[in-house]
Amino acid sequence: MxxxxxxxxxxxxxxxxxxxxxxxxxxxxxxxxxxxxxxxxxxxxxxxxxxxxxxxxxxxxxxxxxxxxxxxxxxxxxxxxxxxxxxxxxxxxxxxxxxxxxxxxxxxxxxxxxxxxxxxxxxxxxxxxxxxxxxxxxxxxxxxxxxxxRTPSLALENTFPEPVKPGTKVEGTIRIMNEGSTQADNIRVFVNGTPPVAIPAGISSFMIDRLGSGMYREKNLSLLIDKNTQSGIIEVPVRMSYALLDGTIIEDSGSIGLDVRGESEISITSVETTPSRVKPGEPFDLIIRVQNTGTGEAKSVSATVNLPIKGAKEAFIGRIKAGNDAPATFVLEGTEAGEYAYHTTITYVDDWGTHTLEKDLVLTVADGGDSSAMIILILLILGAGAGGFWYMRRKNEDD
The missing domain is CATH 2.60.40.150 (C2 domain)
Structure with a gap:
């Protein structure tokens, strides 16, 4: 033996x-x-x-x-x-x-x-x-x-979805099986989460009175995935203990494997031009600032505008990490004064596929001429009128 x-x-x-x-x-x-x-x-x-x-x-x-x-x-x-x-x-x-x-x-x-x-x-x-x-x-x-x-032999299987997103609660089932040749008694199962990456939501341990050879028991389980969890494979440890027929306590271990994949979320934070005041007939840059407010990196980020103005109407941004932003710059030629309604489309890729953000915006091109000189002239006239009024009032008081 x-x-x-x-x-x-x-x-x-x-x-x-x-x-x-x-x-x-x-x-x-x-x-x-x-x-x-x-x-x-x-x-x-x-x-x-x-x-x-x-x-x-x-x-x-x-x-x-x-x-x-x-x-x-x-x-x-x-x-x-x-x-x-x-x-x-x-x-x-x-x-x-x-x-x-x-x-x-x-x-x-x-x-x-x-x-x-x-x-x-x-x-x-x-x-x-x-x-x-x-x-x-x-x-x-x-x-x-x-x-x-002849001894028991516990095995662990799970039906958790793959992949999973950070910041979500995932539901699944774990199955405890006795693949050995004899019965296992007083089985205790502990789901040892790894804070803050993944922790059980609710039940984290349970007990099974006995499992005969070839038998299994299933338990539903919820796990909370931290929103800051990086993309990759994480393992949630599971500890199992059981008693042999002679009362000897045996400990075994397993794990729940989860494929975590971050999801990007793109939004427009600002729209500006250089120069800030666009004049008729003068070239300018249109800058649309794009931010990633999601949990995963956005890749192959690009933007297009359908303005009826000559110039570069496509901009390639590249990668935007979670929490960061980047500009999409369009170099455009001059045009006539007026308001131009246009449509912008931003496409990007993350671990969950290809996504699109569409937005309607308005570009204003100011009327021709420099109004600053006119404003100064009006102020001078108002000042001269006020001065004349004050002078005539003093003169009347002296008389």
Whole structure:
């Protein structure tokens, strides 16, 4: 029995390319549990990702650079069962692809037992592209009185939406499953939020009296995502404890993975011209200041105006981070005096897609001539009239 447990604990790396990308064998099952010599059966291993972190890719649009953040997920090249004693009838290299976070992937092999009774340890070889591959021995009982230690094994799955927005409350369900071979009792589940990034809204812990082998229990859960959370993968830790039949308390852990993506929100804060007073026939700059009041970066921001005036009617702004603003400048030629109603369209891209803001505005071109000299002349006339009135009044008083 000691030899069996030692072998069960052994996981031997084949290739170590990057410690950030790896998988584990979370569980295994042989059916039937005890094979007869020459009998056919199945061996199933459940793979899970233990990868955490993100990777960022950049794409250039002229002078603008768009960045996309995605979670790192292991890519399985092959899953092979190696044994000099068992005949593998099917299942070798049948699985290839990515394993996402909190995604258990069962891989099943059809096997034929050897003719001699005994305990055997065929090895499952898992090759991970650009990551740490592994070799895992699985005990298989062929017609012996020995048995492998039977224990519970809790697993966690969730149905939270992906992606989610900062500053929102998300609703989802977590499922606690017993994938082991015996019952687990007095199960306590604690959702340990990571303030202020993500915290439970309401219930954060609950208890399950018991879970038999193959059984599961679901609980609804709400999480609050802080509005200042940066885009990327965040993990909400979940701690689980349960009791064995002899009263021993076992602790296990899992996590709820959330793909947070900020949403930009564009608005116009001001419209001005240079010079501030536009005169007929003189060129000028129209400046529309654009602000991002959202939670994510706005990329590829551009603006257009449909003014009936010659000049540059398109302006490329580029990127505007959350909380910042930037000007859209249009260099225009002179035109006649009057009021010009025009339509401006601002387009931008964020992690949720392409958006458009449209606004109707008015440009005023003042009448020709400089009215400042006329104002000064009027003031002089009024001053001279007041002075004459004061002089005549004093003269009458003296007489």
């Amino acid at each position: 000691t030899l069996i447990l030692l072998l069960l604990a052994g996981v031997f790396p084949l290739v170590s390319a990057s410690p950030q990308v790896s998988v584990i064998v979370a569980d295994y099952k042989v059916s039937p549990a005890v094979l007869l010599p020459g009998e056919e059966g199945t061996l199933t291993v459940t793979l899970k990702s233990i990868t955490s972190g993100t990777t960022t890719s950049s794409v250039s649009y002229g002078q603008d650079v768009s960045q996309t953040t995605t979670s790192i997920t292991p890519y399985i090249d092959s899953v092979i069962l190696k044994s000099k004693d068992f005949e593998v009838l099917g299942g070798d290299s049948k699985f290839e692809g990515n394993i996402g976070p909190d995604q258990p992937v069962p891989v099943t092999f059809l096997i034929r037992a050897p003719q001699k009774s005994g305990m055997y340890f065929p090895e499952v070889w898992i090759r991970v592209r650009d990551g740490q591959s592994l070799k895992y021995p699985v005990p298989v009982n062929v017609n012996t009185q020995l048995s492998v230690l």
